[in-house]
Amino acid sequence: MAVMRREEPDRVPWSVWGHYPAVDWLGYYSWELSQRNGEEAARAHIAMLRVLDYKMDLLKVTPFYRFMPMQWGSKFKFKNNEEDAPTLDTVVKETKDWEKLWVLDPKKELREFVRTNEILSRDMKHMPVIYTIPSPIIQAMNGVGTPERVLEDMKKDPDSLRHGLDIITETTIDFTKACIDAGANGIFYGIGGGGRIWKDFTVPQLDEYAYGYDKKVLDAIDCDIKMMHICSTPQGSPKDQNLMESGWFRKYPVDMINWDAHEYTWLDKAKKIYGDKFAICGGLDRVHSLRKGDIPAIEADVKMAVEDAAEGGGFMLGPGCTVYQDMPRKSYNAVGRAAIKYGYY
Ligand SMILES: [Zn+2]
Numbered sequence: 623m624a625v626m627r628r629e630e631p632d633r634v635p636w637s638v639w640g641h642y643p644a645v646d647w648l649g650y651y652s653w654e655l656s657q658r659n660g661e662e663a664a665r666a667h668i669a670m671l672r673v674l675d676y677k678m679d680l681l682k683v684t685p686f687y688r689f690m691p692m693q694w695g696s697k698f699k700f701k702n703n704e705e706d707a708p709t710l711d712t713v714v715k716e717t718k719d720w721e722k723l724w725v726l727d728p729k730k731e732l733r734e735f736v737r738t739n740e741i742l743s744r745d746m747k748h749m750p751v752i753y754t755i756p757s758p759i760i761q762a763m764n765g766v767g768t769p770e771r772v773l774e775d776m777k778k779d780p781d782s783l784r785h786g787l788d789i790i791t792e793t794t795i796d797f798t799k800a801c802i803d804a805g806a807n808g809i810f811y812g813i814g815g816g817g818r819i820w821k822d823f824t825v826p827q828l829d830e831y832a833y834g835y836d837k838k839v840l841d842a843i844d845c846d847i848k849m850m851h852i853c854s855t856p857q858g859s860p861k862d863q864n865l866m867e868s869g870w871f872r873k874y875p876v877d878m879i880n881w882d883a884h885e886y887t888w889l890d891k892a893k894k895i896y897g898d899k900f901a902i903c904g905g906l907d908r909v910h911s912l913r914k915g916d917i918p919a920i921e922a923d924v925k926m927a928v929e930d931a932a933e934g935g936g937f938m939l940g941p942g943c944t945v946y947q948d949m950p951r952k953s954y955n956a957v958g959r960a961a962i963k964y965g966y967y
Contacts, residue, residue, distance in 0.1 A: 623750070626847055626877045628901050630935030634928055634965035635679030636957055637938070638906065639810075640945045642666045642684070644705035647673070647951055654700035654707075657686050660737030667742060671749075673951065676958020681746060682810050682849075684754045684944055685735060690793060691765030693731040694723055705947045714767035717779045720786030723766070726793045728800035736800045743805025750807040752847050755798050757813045758790040758835040764816045766790065773822060776831065783831075791835045795842045808847025811840065811876065817855030820862045825870070833873065840875045849903065850874055852881040853943060861886040869895050878903055882942025884910075889931035901936040906957060908941040908949070915950035924960035932965070939965070 624631040643651035643666035656663035667683060686707060688698060698707040714720055728736050735753075742751045763769045766786065775783040798809055814820060819832055840848060852860055852871060859882075860866040866887045871879060878901040883889050889905055896902065905927025906912055911919035924939060931937045939961055945953075 623846065625901050625936055625938050628897075628936035630967055632967060634932050634961055634967075635938045636961040636965070637678045637680040637682055637940050638912075638945055638954055638957060639682040639684055639941070640949070641686070641705040641947065642670050644703055645670075645947050645949070649703060653686070653703045653705065657689055657692065657700075658734060660734035661741060663734075663738040664741035664745070668745060671746075674958065675955045676962070678749070678958070680938070681742065681749050681751045682754065683738060683742065683751065684810075685738075687754065687756050687812070687815065688761075688765035689735060690726060690732070690756075690761055690790070690797075693726050694766060696765055709765070712765065712767055714762075714771060714786065717771075717775050717782050719767075720775075720782045723786055723789040725789055725796065728797050732797050732800070735797070736804050739801045739806040740804040743807070750847060751805070752808040752810045752849060753798075753801045753806050754810045754812060755794060755839070756815060757811065757832065758787050758794055758839070759819065759832045760813065760815045761790050761794075762787055763818065769816065769818045769822070776827060787831070787835050791838050794839050798839065798843050802843065802845045806845070808845040808849065809843065810849050810851060811836070812851045812853060814853040814858075814860070815855075817853065817857035817859060819858065820854070820860050820865060821858035825863060825865075828865075828870075837873075837875065847878070848876040849878040849880060850876040851943070852879060854882050854885050859886055866892070867895065872896060872899050877901060878938070880904055880940055880942070882908075884942055889927060889937075893931055893937075897936060901938065902931060903938040903940040904942055905931065905939050906941045908943060908945045912941060912953045912957075913946045913949050915953050915956075917952065917956045920953060920956040921960045921963070924957060925964045928964045932967075935967075
């Protein structure tokens with residue numbers, strides 16, 4: 623909590639997050655069932671923490687990120703506990719389909735996802751728990767509709783698109799408030815997933831269709847931890863249009879930012895640009911050292927991240943995005959061990 627306030631803690635905290643239980647060593651639990659049963663999801667997270675040798679400082683819960691579109695009728699194919707469930711059908715196919723959405727009820731359609739928060743906050747009293755909330759524009763592009771649908775409607779029928787975004791936003795606010803009321807300490811607010819907005823939207827379009835709705839959600843929520851993930855993919859990243867380094871993200875009302883510092887803008891540079899506004903989280907390389915279980919490389923990553931970003935506080939170790947399903951368990955332990963070795967102030 624000191625780090626969230628941009629203060630110096632006793633030690634640099636760490637956390638690693640994946641699509642639990644969609645990892646090779648939690649096969650007793652079902653990723654598909656976790657999207658229908660809040661207790662299954664909660665138990666899988668507790669099981670994950672229990673088998674690690676080192677205690678994380680924060681638990682970030684990551685549901686299937688199309689859990690809201692599923693309730694509106696989009697279809698996805700879950701198979702063999704794999705984290706990727708490919709899209710079979712989206713509820714919004716034509717412009718007029720934005721009319722088909724309604725505000726989801728956290729006590730009805732989204733009840734099980736709220737219940738995960740309730741169980742985890744009850745059983746994990748000594749660890750902050752945050753829940754993942756995808757931004758409205760990302761839901762509209764990935765799951766409710768498609769990137770092509772959104773890009774076309776921005777030009778041809780922006781009022782229909784805005785109507786859809788209003789419903790998604792209202793749903794997101796109601797759901798997030800319910801998670802906080804159920805005991806969650808905060809949110810992990812994901813923007814940019816899928817990556818295309820960074821490349822295909824102009825800055826005025828980002829201001830209106832991404833930030834505009836994000837601000838509505840974030841301003842409506844009162845909680846201790848607002849951590850924002852700025853996602854990048856091969857389809858696009860905030861390197862495009864120089865967004866990260868121009869300080870475009872400074873306007874977001876959040877406590878902490880997280881991004882793939884190995885892909886764009888290393889930690890020390892970001893801390894110069896954003897350090898007076900946000901705590902920062904990153905420095906673990908999920909693609910190389912973590913995924914491979916390369917213990918000396920993980921130690922070196924942690925040491926370098928601490929040297930470059932920990933001074934003065936406001937820094938947490940974390941991956942740049944959700945870790946891979948096949949990442950070995952020893953990588954978690956290596957991060958925990960290295961945080962103790964290098965992270966004390
Ligand atoms: Zn990401």
